[in-house]
Amino acid sequence: MTRAKLLLYAVLALGLLVVVGPFVWMLLSSFKPEAEIRAVPPTWWPHTWTLGNYRDLFSRLDFPQYFANSAIVAVLVTAGNLLFCSLLGYALAKLDFPGRKALFLAVLGMLMVPGMVTFVPQFVLISNMGLANSYAGLVLPFLAGPFGVFLMRQFLLSIPDDLIEAARVDGAGEWRIFWRVVLPLCKPALATLGILTFLASWNNFLWPLVVATTDDKYTLPVALALYSIGQNRAYYGLLLAGAVVVVVPVLIVFLALQRHFMRGIATTGLK
Amino acid sequence: MTAVLDRPAAATRGRATRARRRRAWIGWSFAAPFTLLFLVFALLPVLASLVMSLTDMRATDLRTPLAVNVVGFGNFTRLFSDELFLRSALNTIVFVAVGVPLTMVAALAAANALNSGLIRFRAVFRVGFYLPVVTSIVAIAVVWRFLLDPEAGLVNNLLGLIGVEGPAWLQNPGTSLGSIIVMAAWRNFGSLMVIFLAALQGIPAHLYEAATLDGAGRWQQLRRITMPLMRPALLFGAVITGIGYLQLFEEPLVMTQGGPLSSTLSVSYHIYNQFGFGNYGYAAAASYVLFVAIVALSVLQFRLLGSRDD
Amino acid sequence: MRRVLAVGVAAALALTACGRDAGDSGETAEAVGAGKATGEVTVWAMGTEGEKLAEFAKGFTAENPDAKVTVTAVPWDSAQQKISSAIAARQTPDVSMIGTTLQGEFAKTGALDPTPAGLFAQDSFFPGAWDTTVVDGTSYGVPWYVETRGIYYRTDLAAKAGFPHGPKTWDDLSAMAAAMRSKAGAKWGISLQPGKTGSWQSILPFGWSNGAQIATADGYTFDTPQLAEALRYYQSFFTGKLAPTDLPQGALEPAFVRGEIGAFMSGPWHVGILNEQGGKDFASKYTVAPMPSKQSSTSFIGGSNIAVFKDANNRDAAWKFLAWLSKPDVQVRWYQTVADLPAVRSAWSDPALSGDPILQVFGEQLKSAKAPPAFPTWSQVAAAFDVQAEKVCVAGADPAAALKAVQNQASSIGTGS
Numbered sequence: 001m002t003r004a005k006l007l008l009y010a011v012l013a014l015g016l017l018v019v020v021g022p023f024v025w026m027l028l029s030s031f032k033p034e035a036e037i038r039a040v041p042p043t044w045w046p047h048t049w050t051l052g053n054y055r056d057l058f059s060r061l062d063f064p065q066y067f068a069n070s071a072i073v074a075v076l077v078t079a080g081n082l083l084f085c086s087l088l089g090y091a092l093a094k095l096d097f098p099g100r101k102a103l104f105l106a107v108l109g110m111l112m113v114p115g116m117v118t119f120v121p122q123f124v125l126i127s128n129m130g131l132a133n134s135y136a137g138l139v140l141p142f143l144a145g146p147f148g149v150f151l152m153r154q155f156l157l158s159i160p161d162d163l164i165e166a167a168r169v170d171g172a173g174e175w176r177i178f179w180r181v182v183l184p185l186c187k188p189a190l191a192t193l194g195i196l197t198f199l200a201s202w203n204n205f206l207w208p209l210v211v212a213t214t215d216d217k218y219t220l221p222v223a224l225a226l227y228s229i230g231q232n233r234a235y236y237g238l239l240l241a242g243a244v245v246v247v248v249p250v251l252i253v254f255l256a257l258q259r260h261f262m263r264g265i266a267t268t269g270l271k
Numbered sequence: 272m273t274a275v276l277d278r279p280a281a282a283t284r285g286r287a288t289r290a291r292r293r294r295a296w297i298g299w300s301f302a303a304p305f306t307l308l309f310l311v312f313a314l315l316p317v318l319a320s321l322v323m324s325l326t327d328m329r330a331t332d333l334r335t336p337l338a339v340n341v342v343g344f345g346n347f348t349r350l351f352s353d354e355l356f357l358r359s360a361l362n363t364i365v366f367v368a369v370g371v372p373l374t375m376v377a378a379l380a381a382a383n384a385l386n387s388g389l390i391r392f393r394a395v396f397r398v399g400f401y402l403p404v405v406t407s408i409v410a411i412a413v414v415w416r417f418l419l420d421p422e423a424g425l426v427n428n429l430l431g432l433i434g435v436e437g438p439a440w441l442q443n444p445g446t447s448l449g450s451i452i453v454m455a456a457w458r459n460f461g462s463l464m465v466i467f468l469a470a471l472q473g474i475p476a477h478l479y480e481a482a483t484l485d486g487a488g489r490w491q492q493l494r495r496i497t498m499p500l501m502r503p504a505l506l507f508g509a510v511i512t513g514i515g516y517l518q519l520f521e522e523p524l525v526m527t528q529g530g531p532l533s534s535t536l537s538v539s540y541h542i543y544n545q546f547g548f549g550n551y552g553y554a555a556a557a558s559y560v561l562f563v564a565i566v567a568l569s570v571l572q573f574r575l576l577g578s579r580d581d
Numbered sequence: 582m583r584r585v586l587a588v589g590v591a592a593a594l595a596l597t598a599c600g601r602d603a604g605d606s607g608e609t610a611e612a613v614g615a616g617k618a619t620g621e622v623t624v625w626a627m628g629t630e631g632e633k634l635a636e637f638a639k640g641f642t643a644e645n646p647d648a649k650v651t652v653t654a655v656p657w658d659s660a661q662q663k664i665s666s667a668i669a670a671r672q673t674p675d676v677s678m679i680g681t682t683l684q685g686e687f688a689k690t691g692a693l694d695p696t697p698a699g700l701f702a703q704d705s706f707f708p709g710a711w712d713t714t715v716v717d718g719t720s721y722g723v724p725w726y727v728e729t730r731g732i733y734y735r736t737d738l739a740a741k742a743g744f745p746h747g748p749k750t751w752d753d754l755s756a757m758a759a760a761m762r763s764k765a766g767a768k769w770g771i772s773l774q775p776g777k778t779g780s781w782q783s784i785l786p787f788g789w790s791n792g793a794q795i796a797t798a799d800g801y802t803f804d805t806p807q808l809a810e811a812l813r814y815y816q817s818f819f820t821g822k823l824a825p826t827d828l829p830q831g832a833l834e835p836a837f838v839r840g841e842i843g844a845f846m847s848g849p850w851h852v853g854i855l856n857e858q859g860g861k862d863f864a865s866k867y868t869v870a871p872m873p874s875k876q877s878s879t880s881f882i883g884g885s886n887i888a889v890f891k892d893a894n895n896r897d898a899a900w901k902f903l904a905w906l907s908k909p910d911v912q913v914r915w916y917q918t919v920a921d922l923p924a925v926r927s928a929w930s931d932p933a934l935s936g937d938p939i940l941q942v943f944g945e946q947l948k949s950a951k952a953p954p955a956f957p958t959w960s961q962v963a964a965a966f967d968v969q970a971e972k973v974c975v976a977g978a979d980p981a982a983a984l985k986a987v988q989n990q991a992s993s994i995g996t997g998s
Contacts (some may be wrong), residue, residue, distance in 0.1 A: 012384055017397045019457065022414045023402060025425065029417075029486050038835060042423050060632060061654070082497060088305040097298025103306065112565045114518050115557040116542045120551060120669065121316035121323070127670030128702070132817070144308035174297050203407040206659075210666045213674065214623065215653040224409050225656040226631070236413075243410030250405045266469035329997070330665050330690060355968070420829050442827035444975070530777050531827075531972055547661050548961035549686060 014153070023247070030054070030240040053241035060116045060238075061213070061223055070219040071249075073138045073208070074201040081197045084188055089152025090182055094164060103154070110146040115206075123210055135215040142201060146191050155189035155267065156182070159264035191257055192264030202250050220246050323558040330549025339552070346556035356557065359541040366452055366537065367516045367568070374456040374512055375505070380420035380464035385464075386471040397468070401461040408458075412525035415454055416441070441527050444534040447504050449520050451535050458522075459515070463508045471497070506576040513568045517561065538564075588823040607747075610695035611896075613751070618898035619647040623674035625664070627657045629919050630678060630885070637918055638693070646897050658937045668890075675893035677996065678725060678885045678900060681713040681952060682960055685890075688716035689957035689984035689997060694896065695890040697721040700904055709882035710924045713952045722888025723907055726921035729880045729943055730786055731869040732771075733851060734844035735837070742843070747870035749920045751814060755872040759820035759822040761843030770823040772817065772833055772845040776971025781963050783846050783882050784970055786872050789879040790949050796954040801962060801991035803984045811875075812973060812980035819974045826975045834858050837867075847921055848883070849943050869939045871946050882950035922947075957997035965990040 007063075025044070029037055030053055032046045057063060091097070092104050122141050124134075159182070167177045179197035205221040212218050222240040254261070301308075324346055328339045350356050381400055385393055402410065418425050427437035440450045476498065482492050489549040498505075520539035523529050529536035529544075538561050546553035619643075626634050631654030638650035653674070655663055657945070661683055667673045668690050679687055687693055701723055703711055710724035730970075732754065734747055742760035743752060755943035758770025774780040785795065793807035818824040828836075834851075837858040838840045856864055872878045885907065888900045905911060912923035913931045922943065923929060929944050953959055969987045 006383060008387065012396055015381065019461075020399045020402060022418060023406075024283060025417075026410070026414045037417075038423060038831060041428050042417075042425060047364075067637060081524075084305040084308065086559065087301045091298050091301035094840055095294065095298040096293045097300060097302070100298065101563060102300075103302060106314070107309065110317075112514055112562065112569060113313075113317060114539065114542075114561045114565065116539055116546075117320050117555070117562060118313065118316035120555075120666070121319035121667050121800050122312060122547065124319075124670050125312070125316060127672050132672040140308070141312045144305045144312065145312075146309075149305065154426075174301075178301070199405055199450070205407075205409065206662075209656070210663055213653065213667060213672050214651065221407055221409050222656065224407075225658065226628075239413045243407070243413050246407045247405070247410050250400070254401070254405050256563055257392075258401075262397070262465060262469070267464050330669070330686065332690075416830075420832070422829075438825040439829060442829055528778055530971065532776075532975060533968060541809070543662075544964070547665070548964070549665060549957070550961070557826060 004043035005100055006030040012152055021196045027244055030237070030244045032237070033197045037240065038212065042061050054245075057238055057241045061226065063220075064224065065216055066218050066220050067245075067249075068140075069135075069208075069217060070202055070221075072135060073219060074198050075144045076139045077201040078194050078197045080139070082194055082213070083150045083195065084144050085148030086152045086186060086190065088149050088185065089156055089179075090178060092149070093156035094159075094161070094182075095163065107146045107149050112149065119158055121207070126211065133217050135217075137211045138208055138217070140220075141207070142204075143182065151193050152186070152189060155186060155264075158267070159185055168234070169203075188264035188267050191260035195254060195257055195261050198253060199250055203246075320555045321559065323552055324559055326552045328552040330551060330553075342552070346553050347560070349470040349553065350557055350560060355533060355536065356538070356541055359536045359538045362448060362534065362536055363517060363519060363538045365448060366455070366519050367513060368454045370455050370516050371509060371512050372380070373452065374460050374463060374516075375508055377456055377460040378467055381460065381464045382441050382467035383470055386441070397465070400464055403458045404461040408521040408525060411454075411458060412522075415526065419450060442531055447527055447531060447534045450520075451526060455516065455519070455522055459512065463512065466504055466508055467501070474500050475572055502576060506572065509572045510569050511578060513572060514565055517565050517568060518540075592761045594931060611696040613700055613900045614897050615698045616649065618645040618901040620895045620898050621651055622676060622895050622898050622902050624652045624902075625655050625674050625677040626652060626676055627660050627680075627885075628653050628920070631655055633919050637915065638902075639903055640911065640914070645898075645901070648902075650902060660792055665690075667869075671892050673890040673892050675895050675899040676887060676889055678887050679722065680885055681710075681724075681883055682963065684721070684886055684888075685716050685955035685959050685997070686957045688719075688721045688955070689787065692890055692892070693721035694891045694893065694900075696722060699898060700900060701907060704908075705907075705926060706880065706924050707926060707947050707950070709947070709950045709952050713955055714886050714888075715956075716955045717804070722886045723903055725885050725887040725906060726912075726915070726923035727882055727884035727924045727947060728848040728850070728922055729882050729946045730846055730848050731871055731880065731942055731946060732844055732846055732873065733837070733855075733867055733869050735761075735765075735767075735840060735867050737847075737866055738765040738767055738843045747868070748873045749870075751875050751998075755814075755817065755823075757820075758818060758844065762823065765843060766840070767843040768836075768841040769825050770843050771818060771917050772828060772837075772842050773818055773824045773974075774846075774971075775819060775824070775826040775974035776967055778964070780970045780974075781966045782883060784812060784966075785951075785953065785978070786817055786854060786880045787815055787875075790872055790877055791875045792877075796956070796996075800996050801954075801956075801988065803966070803991060804981075804988040805984075809981040809984055812970070812984060813953070816973050816977075816980055820977060829945065838863060848997055849940070850920065852939060853920055855942055869942045871942055877949070878946070878949045882947060882952050883923070940986045954996075958994050962987075962991045965994070 006029050028044070028046055029096070031049050031051070032043070033048055033052065036043055036047060088107075092100060126132060126137045126141065131140065163181060163185075164177055167181050172180070203221060205225065208217075208219040209222045209225070210237070212222065215223075220242075224246060285540065325341055325343055326339045327342045329343070332356065333341050385396055417423070421427055421437065421439035421442070426440070430437040438446050440446050478496050479492055482496060487495065518539050519537040523535040523537055523540050524543070527535045529540050542554050542557045542561070545557060587617065591955060624634065624638075625631070629931065631652060635650070635652040638652065641650060642648055660680070664673075664677060664679070664683075664687060673692060676969055694741065703720075707726050710727050711720070714720045714724060716723050732748060734757070735747075738761050739745060739747060739757060742757050742765045743758070744757040748754040748757045754771070759847055761767040761770040774783045788795065788808040788811040791807045791811045793805055794802055795808065796802060819826055833842065833845060834854055835858060837845060855867065859866070872880045887903055889896060893899050906915070907925055909923070909925050909928040909931070912925045912928040913933055915925055916928070917933060921933070922940070929935065934940050934944065953963065956962075966987050969978070969983040973980050973983045
C-alpha cells in the first residue's frame with residue numbers, strides 16, 4: 001500500500017469516526033443507568049449495563065402500536081408515491097398532451113413551497129373530510145410528492161424512445177407498455193425514490209402529531225417527543241433508548257436496499 | 272412532436288384531430304391520479320393560505336373563519352418592521368451562505384476520496400457517511416445535545432485533553448449559530464455525497480488518461496475535466512440544499528429553541544411561533560416571503576452554475 | 582387550475598364582505614344533569630399527567646360503572662400547536678388539560694365550554710388559580726393542580742454564609758448569594774433563569790413583590806418603576822457574577838448536589854428530582870424559602886386547568902369527570918400519584934401534605950400568589966418579555982429600556998379581547 005493511500009484511509013477513517021461515533025455513543029449510552037448518562041466526565045463504555053431504559057420504554061407506553069403505525073403509514077405513502085409519481089413522470093417524459101408543460105411547472109414550483117405555507121389549510125381540509133385521526137388522514141397529503149415526479153421524469157427522459165415505439169409497433173396498448181416495458185426499466189429510480197420517501201415518512205413529526213387525536217394513531221417520533229424536554233424535566237435514558245428504536249428499522253431498510261439505491265442515484269440522470 | 276408537424280394538412284385533418292384527442296386522453300389518464308391529489312392536497316391549501324395572508328385572521332377566529340378583516344398587504348409591511356423577523360432573516364441568510372458551501376465541500380471531499388481508486392470498504396464508508404441522513408431529527412438532537420454539553424459533553428472533554436477549554440456551544444450567542452451550521456452540514460452532507468459520487472463515476476476514465484498523457488497535473492484535471500462535467504450535479508446539489516436550508520427549522524427547534532438572544536431563530540421557526548401564537552394571517556404572509564426567497568435563490572443558483580445552452 | 586383560482590378569489594371577495602363582529606362578552610352555561618356519568622370521555626393531558634391519568638381515572642369508573650375514560654398523552658412542547666389545530670378543525674376531545682397561561686387564548690376561540698353554575702364552589706380553590714380560568718368575566722374549566730416558585734438553598738452552605746434560616750428579604754438574597762461564593766466555596770451563589778422561554782415566571786414574582794402590576798383591565802403595563810426596579814435587582818445577580826448565564830438544561834441539579842450552586846429558584850417538582858439525583862441523605866441538605874420580600878412576598882401561581890370543549894360528544898360525563906377530579910380526597914390521591922399540588926385548598930390539610938415542611942412553604946406562598954392576566958395574547962407577550970429579559974440578563978441591556986420595548990410590543994399586540 002502506498003503512503004498516499006494510507007493517508008487517504010486515515011482521513012476517511014477519521015471522518016467515519018466523526019460521523020458514526022455519535023451513533024455508537026448513543027447505542028452504548030442507551031444501556032447506561034440515568035445517573036451514568038449524566039456523569040461528568042462522560043463515560044464511553046458503560047460501567048453498569050442495564051436494559052432498564054428499554055424495559056421502561058416498552059412498558060410505559062404502547063410502543064408496538066406506534067411502531068406498527070409508523071410502518072403502515074410509511075409503507076402506504078411509499079407505495080402511493082412510487083405508483084403516482086411514476087405514472088405522471090412517464091406522462092411528462094414520454095407522452096404528448098395539452099397542459100403538459102403547465103403541469104410540470106406547477107409540480108416544479110411546488111418543490112419550492114415551504115411546508116409552513118400549507119400546514120394549517122391542509123389540516124383544516126383533512127378534518128373537514130372527516131379524516132382526522134385516521135390512517136387516510138396521515139397518508140393522503142403525502143401521496144403525491146413533487147420531488148418524486150421530478151425524479152421519475154428525469155430518469156425516464158434517459159430511456160430511449162425506440163423501446164417504447166417498438167412496443168407500440170408490436171401493437172401493445174399504452175398501459176401494457178407502461179407496466180411491461182417502462183416500469184421494469186425504472187427499478188433503480190424506484191428504489192431511490194422508495195427509500196427517500198420511506199425515510200421522510202418514517203421521520204415525519206409535525207403532521208402525525210396534529211392529525212392523531214388519540215394515541216393509538218401516534219407514530220414513533222411523536223411518542224418519542226413525549227419524553228423529550230417535558231414541562232420540567234427530560235428522561236434521558238428513555239430518550240436514548242427511543243432514539244435507537246427509531247433509527248434501527250430505517251437503518252435495516254437502507255442497508256438492505258442500498259445497492260439499488262446508489263445505482264438509482266447514479267442513473268437518475270440528475271442533469 | 273415532429274410527426275404531427277410533418278403530416279400533410281388538408282387530407283388528414285380529421286385523422287389528426289382524432290389522434291390528438293387520443294393522445295390527450297392517454298396522457299391525462301396517466302397524469303390524472305397524481306394531478307387530482309396534487310390539486311386537492313397541495314394547490315388548494317397553497318391558495319387558501321395566500322388568501323389567509325391578506326387577512327388579519329387569528330386563532331381566535333377559527334370557528335368563524337369568514338368573520339375576519341381583509342388587510343391587504345398590511346401583514347407584509349408589518350413583517351419588515353418586525354425586529355424578530357428581520358433577525359431571523361439575517362440568521363437564515365448566514366446559515367445558507369455558510370452552510371450550503373460547507374455542506375457541498377464536505378460532500379465533494381468525501382465523494383472524491385471514495386472515488387479515488389480505493390476499492391476496499393467503500394460500501395462501509397458510503398453507508399457510514401449516509402447514516403445521519405436516515406436518522407430522525409429527534410434522535411440526532413438527543414445525541415448532539417449531549418455531545419455539546421459544556422461539562423458532560425464529549426466535544427469539550429476531547430478539547431480538554433489538548434488543554435483547550437471549550438465554550439458552552441449552544442448556550443453562548445457567539446457559537447450557537449455556528450454549532451447549528453456544523454450540525455446541519457454533518458447531518459446532510461451524506462445525501463449530496465451520494466449524488467456527487469454517482470456523477471464522478473459517470474465521468475469516462477479515458478478522459479483522465481488522455482489528460483495524463485498530455486501532461487496535465489491533478490489540479491488541472493480537477494479544474495478542466497471534473498468540475499465542468501460535474502456542473503449539473505453541483506447545480507442540483509446547490510439548489511436542493513439551498514431550498515432545504517432556507518427552511519431551517521428542526522435543528523434550532525430541538526437544539527436551542529431559537530436562543531440564546533435569538534441567535535438561532537430562523538424564518539421558519541419564527542413562522543412556526545407565529546402560528547403557535549395564533550397569528551394565522553401574519554404567519555401565512557411570512558411563509559410567502561420565505562417562498563419568494565426560495566425562488567430567488569434557486570434562480571440565482573441557476574444563473575451562477577447553470578450552463579448557457581440549457 | 583383556473584377553477585381553483587376562481588374559488589380562491591371568490592373566497593377572498595367573500596371575506597371583504599364579512600368583517601369582524603364586535604365581540605360580545607359573557608356567556609351562560611347550560612346546567613349539567615344529575616345522576617351518574619355514562620359513556621366514553623376522551624381526555625388529552627400532557628407529560629406525566631398524560632401518562633398516569635388513565636390508570637388513575639379507574640377510580641372514576643369505579644364510581645360510575647357505565648362511564649369510560651380514554652386518555653391520550655400529548656407532548657408538552659407541542660401541546661399549544663396541537664390543541665389550536667384541533668380547535669381549528671373541530672377535532673377536539675371532550676376534555677383537555679390546559680396550561681394556565683394558554684387559557685385566555687383557547688377560551689377566546691369560543692371552543693371551551695363555560696363552567697356550569699353550581700357544580701363547583703369557587704372559593705374552594707386558591708383564588709389566584711381560579712382567576713386563571715376566568716376570561717372576560719366567564720369561567721371556562723377549573724384549576725386542576727397548581728405550582729408556585731420559591732428559593733431552594735443548601736442549608737449547609739447557607740449556614741457557612743451566615744444565613745442559617747435562609748433569605749428573608751431582597752437584601753438577604755443578594756448577600757447570601759455573594760457569601761455563598763466568598764465564604765461557602767460555591768462556584769455560583771444562585772441560579773436564576775437568564776431570560777429565555779418562561780423566564781417571566783421567575784422575574785414577575787420579584788415585580789409583584791415590589792408592588793408592580795403588569796396589567797389592568799385595559800391592557801398591559803410593563804413600563805413601571807416598580808417592575809424596572811425588580812428587573813434591575815434580578816439583573817444584579819448576573820452583572821455581579823453571582824449567577825451563571827449559560828447553564829445547559831439538566832446541569833443545574835447535579836451542580837446543586839455537588840454544592841457548586843448554592844441556591845436556585847424553582848417550583849415544587851424539583852423536590853423529587855433532587856432527592857432522586859442526590860441520594861437518600863441529600864434531603865437534609867437543602868430546603869425551600871418563600872420568595873424574599875420587598876413590599877410583600879408574592880410568587881407566581883401556575884399549573885394547569887382542565888376544561889371541557891363545546892364540541893364535546895359527552896359534555897355531561899365530561900363535567901362530572903372534572904367534578905370528580907376536584908374532590909379534595911381525589912386531589913390528595915392525585916398528589917400521591919404524580920406529586921401535583923392540589924388546587925383545592927381543603928386538600929392541603931390532609932396529613933400527606935401538611936406533614937411536609939417544604940410543601941407548607943409552597944402552600945403558604947400559594948395563598949397570595951399571582952397569575953398573569955388571562956388575555957388571549959398573553960403567550961405572545963410573554964415571549965416578547967422573555968426575549969427582552971434575556972438581553973437584560975445575558976447582554977447587560979438597560980432594564981428600564983427593555984421594559985419600554987416590552988410595553989411597545991405588548992401595546993401593538995394588544996390584549997386580544
